[in-house]
Amino acid sequence: xxxxxxxxxxxxxxxxxxxxxxxxxxxxxxxxxxxxxxxxxxxxxxxxxxxxxxxxxxxxxxxxxxxxxxxxxxxxxxxxxxxxxxxxxxxxxxxxxxxxxxxxxxxxxxxxxxxxxxxxxxxxxxxxxxxxxxxxxxxxxxxxxxxxxxxxxxxxxxxxxxxxxxxxxxxxxxxxxxxxxxxxxxxxxxxxxxxxxxxxxxxxxxxxxxxxxxxxxxxxxxxxxxxxxxxxxxxxxxxxxxxxxxxxxxxxxxxxxxxxxxxxxxxxxxxxxxxxxxxxxxxxxxxxxxxxxxxxxxxxxxxxxxxxxxxxxxxxxxxxxxxxxxxxxxxxxxxxxxxxxxxxxxxxxxxxxxxxxxxxxxxxxxxxxxxxxxxxxxxxxxxxxxxxxxxxxxxxxxxxxxxxxxxxxxxxxxxxxxxxxxxxxxxxxxxxxxxxxx
Amino acid sequence: xxxxxxxxxxxxxxxxxxxxxxxxxxxxxxxxxxxxxxxxxxxxxxxxxxxxxxxxxxxxxxxxxxxxxxxxxxxxxxxxxxxxxxxxxxxxxxxxxxxxxxxxxxxxxxxxxxxxxxxxxxxxxxxxxxxxxxxxxxxxxxxxxxxxxxxxxxxxxxxxxxxxxxxxxxxxxxxxxxxxxxxxxxxxxxxxxxxxxxxxxxxxxxxxxxxxxxxxxxxxxxxxxxxxxxxxxxxxxxxxxxxxxxxxxx
Numbered sequence: 001x002x003x004x005x006x007x008x009x010x011x012x013x014x015x016x017x018x019x020x021x022x023x024x025x026x027x028x029x030x031x032x033x034x035x036x037x038x039x040x041x042x043x044x045x046x047x048x049x050x051x052x053x054x055x056x057x058x059x060x061x062x063x064x065x066x067x068x069x070x071x072x073x074x075x076x077x078x079x080x081x082x083x084x085x086x087x088x089x090x091x092x093x094x095x096x097x098x099x100x101x102x103x104x105x106x107x108x109x110x111x112x113x114x115x116x117x118x119x120x121x122x123x124x125x126x127x128x129x130x131x132x133x134x135x136x137x138x139x140x141x142x143x144x145x146x147x148x149x150x151x152x153x154x155x156x157x158x159x160x161x162x163x164x165x166x167x168x169x170x171x172x173x174x175x176x177x178x179x180x181x182x183x184x185x186x187x188x189x190x191x192x193x194x195x196x197x198x199x200x201x202x203x204x205x206x207x208x209x210x211x212x213x214x215x216x217x218x219x220x221x222x223x224x225x226x227x228x229x230x231x232x233x234x235x236x237x238x239x240x241x242x243x244x245x246x247x248x249x250x251x252x253x254x255x256x257x258x259x260x261x262x263x264x265x266x267x268x269x270x271x272x273x274x275x276x277x278x279x280x281x282x283x284x285x286x287x288x289x290x291x292x293x294x295x296x297x298x299x300x301x302x303x304x305x306x307x308x309x310x311x312x313x314x315x316x317x318x319x320x321x322x323x324x325x326x327x328x329x330x331x332x333x334x335x336x337x338x339x340x341x342x343x344x345x346x347x348x349x350x351x352x353x354x355x356x357x358x359x360x361x362x363x364x365x366x367x368x369x370x371x372x373x374x375x376x377x378x379x380x381x382x383x384x385x386x387x388x389x390x391x392x393x394x395x396x397x398x399x400x401x402x403x404x405x406x407x408x409x410x411x412x413x414x415x416x417x418x419x420x421x422x423x424x425x426x427x428x429x430x431x432x433x434x435x436x437x438x
Numbered sequence: 439x440x441x442x443x444x445x446x447x448x449x450x451x452x453x454x455x456x457x458x459x460x461x462x463x464x465x466x467x468x469x470x471x472x473x474x475x476x477x478x479x480x481x482x483x484x485x486x487x488x489x490x491x492x493x494x495x496x497x498x499x500x501x502x503x504x505x506x507x508x509x510x511x512x513x514x515x516x517x518x519x520x521x522x523x524x525x526x527x528x529x530x531x532x533x534x535x536x537x538x539x540x541x542x543x544x545x546x547x548x549x550x551x552x553x554x555x556x557x558x559x560x561x562x563x564x565x566x567x568x569x570x571x572x573x574x575x576x577x578x579x580x581x582x583x584x585x586x587x588x589x590x591x592x593x594x595x596x597x598x599x600x601x602x603x604x605x606x607x608x609x610x611x612x613x614x615x616x617x618x619x620x621x622x623x624x625x626x627x628x629x630x631x632x633x634x635x636x637x638x639x640x641x642x643x644x645x646x647x648x649x650x651x652x653x654x655x656x657x658x659x660x661x662x663x664x665x666x667x668x669x670x671x672x673x674x675x676x677x678x679x680x681x682x683x684x685x686x687x688x
Contacts, residue, residue, distance in 0.1 A: 381490065386526040388510035389486050389519070390540040390596065391547070397511075400531060400539070407530025 003057040003180075007143065008036050010063050014147060024117055024148075027131050031145035038139035050324040050356050051266055051295040056238055059208050061180035063147075065094035069173045071204075073100060079202045080167060083417040086198070087166045089152045093173055094181045096150060100169075108162045108195075113151035113184050125155060129188055133216050133246040133272060140268075141242050144214040148184040151213075156193035156223075165196040165415055170213075172237070174205025185215040189223035189251075196226040196415060203237040215243045219251035221275065226414055227255045232425060233262040235290065242268045249275035256413060257284040258422055259294045260429050266295045273300070273307045273335075284313040285406045285422070287429045288321035288353075295324035302335040302365075309339075314406045315346040316430075317353035325374070328360040335365050342372040347379060347405060349398075399430040439464050439635050440485075440604055445496035447484050454480045456660035457496070462604065465632040469646055469671060470639045472657035473679040478639045479523060481657070482608040485637075486520040487513045500604070514540075515547040517603030521593040521610050528580040533592060534562060536580045537599050544600065565598040569625045586613030587622075594625045605629070606637045611645035623648030643675040656682050 001009075011032045018025065040057055041048040069092050080088065087110045090100040096112055103111045116122040117130070131148075134141050152168045172179055189195050203209045219225050231239065239262055245253050257267055271280045286294050300309040315323050325344045344357050359372040379401050387397035403426055413419040445458040454477045462468050472478050484491050485498060487510035498505050505513055528536065542552045553561075566576060569591050581589055590610050597605050607626070611619055626649050630636065638649055646654075646668065654670040655662045656679075664670065664682055674682065 380526075383526040383528075385483075385486075385488050385510055386522060387528075389514055389522075390536075391511050391514035391544040391600070392540055393511045393543060394509065396539075396543065400528065404528045404530045410530075 003059070003061060004035075004039050006061075007063055008032065011146060014064070018149065019118065022118070024126065024130065028146050028148065031136075031142040034136065034142040035139050035146060038142070041139060047297065047326070050322070051264065051293065056210055056264070059178050059210070061178045061208070061210055062176045063180050065179070065181070066176070069093055069175050071097070071100065071171065071173065076100070076171060076202075076204070079169060079171070079200060081165075081198055081415075081418055081421055083421075084415070085164050087162060087164060088169065089166065090169045090171065091150065091183065092171050093175065093179060094150060094170075094183070104162070108157065108160050109153060109155040110162060110166055111153050113153045113186060114149055116153040116186065117149065122153075125188065129186060129216065129218055131216070133218065133244040134214055134242070135244065135270065138242070140212055140240055141214055144182045144184055144212050144242065147182045148214070151184040151186070153185070154187045154195060154197065156189045156195050158190040159192045160190075161194035165198060168197065168199045170201045170211065172203040172205075172207070172209040174203065174207040176207065178208035179210070181209065181211045181213075183211070183213045185213070187215065187217045187225065187227075189219050189225050191220045192222040193220070194224045196228075198228045198230065198415075198418060200230045201233055201237065201239055203234040206234055206236050209233075209237040211237070211239045213239065213241050215241070217243065217245045217253065219245070219247045219253050221249045221251065223248070223251045225251075225253045227253070228413070228415075228418060229255070229257045229267070230422075231258060231262055231265055232260040235261075235263055235292075237262050238264040240266045240268070243270065245271045245280070247271065247273050247275060247278045247280060250277045251275065252279040252281070254281040254283070254412060256409070257296070258425070259284065259286040259288070259296075260425055262292060262294075264293045266297065268297045270299045271301065271309065273302050273304055273309075276304050276306045278304070278307040280307070280309040281412060282309070282311045282313075283409045283412060285409050285426070286313070286315040286317075286323055287402075287406070287426065288315075288317050288323060289319035290321060291319070292321045293323075295326075297324070297326045299328045299330065300340065302329070302331040302338045302340060305334060305336045305338070307335065307338055309341065311342040312409055313344045314409050315344070315355060316349065316402050316406065317346065317355055318349040320350070320352040322353070323355040325355075325357040326360065327358070327372070328362070329370060329372070331363040331365050331368055331370065333364040336367045338365060338368040338370070340368070340370040344374040345405070346374075346376045347402060348376060349379070399427070402430055403427065439501060441499040442485075443496050443499075445484070445498065446494040447480065447491050448494065449480075449491050453494075454660055455484065458660070458662060460655065460662065462635045462637060464635055466653065467630065467636045467638065467649065467651045469651035469654045470637060470657055471641065471643075471654060471671065471674060474641070476657040477660045478641075478657055479608055482520055482606045482637075482639055485606060486510055486518060511543070512547075514600070515544050519597050519600055519602030519605045521590070521597060521605065521607045523609040523612060525581045525589045525593055527582045529582050531580050532577050533580055533595075534576045537562065537596060540596070541599060561599065565595055568598055568628055569595050570621050571595055587615060587618030590614055590622055591618065591625075594622050598625065598629055601629075602634065604635050604637070606639065608639045609641065610638070611640055611642065619645065620648060643671045646671045658682055
């Protein structure tokens with residue numbers, strides 16, 4: 001049985017464990033039908049031209065997490081941003097770990113999707129927001145919706161901000177030979193609310209893990225959301241991240257995606273600007289080697305006038321790694337005075353590394369500023385010589401230049417400890433000890 | 439210290455240096471002057487080890503040892519320093535962190551531990567003072583958004599930190615106003631000693647008013663066509679390079 005059939009036939013068993021009379025369940029039932037019709041996307045589809053899910057579908061994944069596995073904090077501490085105090089929502093093999101988490105209901109809700117989906121007190125919010133911005137036609141999103149049960153639920157009421165950043169950590173223990181996970185996150189920042197979220201998926205062994213994640217983010221008028229995705233997973237961990245963002249007037253949503261590891265990573269990042277004077281920022285640093293593959297597929301839909309979007313992705317590719325950047329900017333006819341900026345710069349270190357980059361601009365308004373650019377290059381020989389002439393060996397000099405190349409993406413990271421952590425990951429990833437703490 | 443024997447070098451089949459002979463002894467300052475395209479910057483790059491240039495004939499010795507096979511970083515570890523005409527910008531790496539990296543890499547190559555942090559700081563402070571560099575400047579990204587003068591001052595600051603045996607200053611005066619020129623020259627002069635040497639590459643005589651050379655060489659079409667004392671620079675200033683060119687032809 002292939003993975004699609006397995007998933008579809010598992011749906012009935014899944015229904016045994018949940019309340020099928022809940023209105024959310026109608027949404028799930030619709031979703032599984034859509035997935036059954038469409039199946040996994042194939043390379044024949046333009047949007048999946050460079051990323052194949054064929055090999056993943058051949059693996060016999062366990063689609064339901066069994067029981068909670070006990071993990072000690074000291075063993076997984078390094079995967080947290082532990083230098084600062086944060087709220088933590090931690091899942092082990094898809095199951096919430098109360099032992100490792102720190103949630104809150106103190107003025108804001110930082111808790112679990114399973115509570116939000118089942119408890120009456122959240123019903124109104126769920127009806128308003130759940131599956132409202134996620135793309136219903138998308139087969140992988142539908143698949144996630146069908147099995148949506150657990151994940152992070154963050155609700156920040158008007159004029160509020162949590163006291164500290166929130167970390168969402170998904171751990172896979174490797175107790176299953178191969179495990180599929182489908183976390184579902186819902187993040188709502190009401191008017192003038194503010195929140196910072198760091199998300200990480202981490203497999204603790206080399207066993208196969210396949211995560212198909214959906215996150216919906218709603219930023220109301222004047223809200224500010226910072227979302228940081230730290231992707232530095234093991235060589236047999238694959239991730240499809242589907243993120244949908246709905247923005248209203250004057251809101252600011254910044255998503256930073258740091259892709260340093262994993263077997264196959266696909267980031268579907270979708271912004272919908274449903275208001276005026278919105279700022280949408282999408283930034284990414286990708287550093288790959290070996291046979292790693294990362295595909296950034298972004299959409300910014302400018303549907304109202306006077307909005308901005310800033311997109312800046314940097315990539316460094318070594319070994320026989322492959323990268324894809326597909327950035328679509330859609331400007332509706334009424335979205336006059338749009339200011340959309342997109343930049344994608346890449347360095348190929350090895351002859352075997354490949355990159356496909358494709359800006360896609362569809363502009364129906366006539367008074368807009370849209371700029372885009374992409375480059376693929378090698379390290380600058382003059383710059384290398386400059387560093388070498390100061391006594392810095394070629395390898396370290398190259399690393400320093402790559403660090404400099406990627407660095408400006410970090411300027412907009414607003415948590416200094418996270419910035420320091422990412423800097424260290426970059427240095428590690430580039431495989432050198434630089435003469436100073438990055 | 440430095441001995442260049444009948445050096446022929448070029449790039450992509452194009453001959454640029456056509457038989458250079460030059461000897462620099464400890465404590466000496468040599469000026470190499472010449473019109474644009476005469477091969478001045480190429481000579482500087484070849485001594486520092488830029489890989490694009492091919493040596494066709496001849497050799498370069500540092501303290502009696504051939505250095506043509508050495509990578510640029512090895513030449514640096516052996517005491518060669520090149521002050522660049524166009525220093526490269528490195529965003530995200532501060533002047534301080536850059537120089538720390540450079541010093542500790544050199545120490546590593548010599549089998550030494552990293553320089554202790556307090557010693558490093560003291561040295562940085564001392565050398566920054568010498569070049570009238572303030573502390574804020576040191577935390578800026580290397581060369582990023584620096585003015586011409588700041589870039590050159592930063593090059594000499596690096597020279598002061600690395601304490602090379604042989605420093606080559608490639609067009610260090612270009613893009614400098616008179617105040618910056620004075621500060622840079624003053625810094626260089628304080629670094630002059632009996633066991634190190636400096637090669638000043640310049641198009642104009644101006645810098646040599648401040649850094650007074652022991653010898654002046656005129657480079658033309660890849661060869662040193664005239665050598666003399668510091669007065670040769672003044673003569674060149676007065677008569678122009680055509681004078682040397684004509685004399686060579688004659």
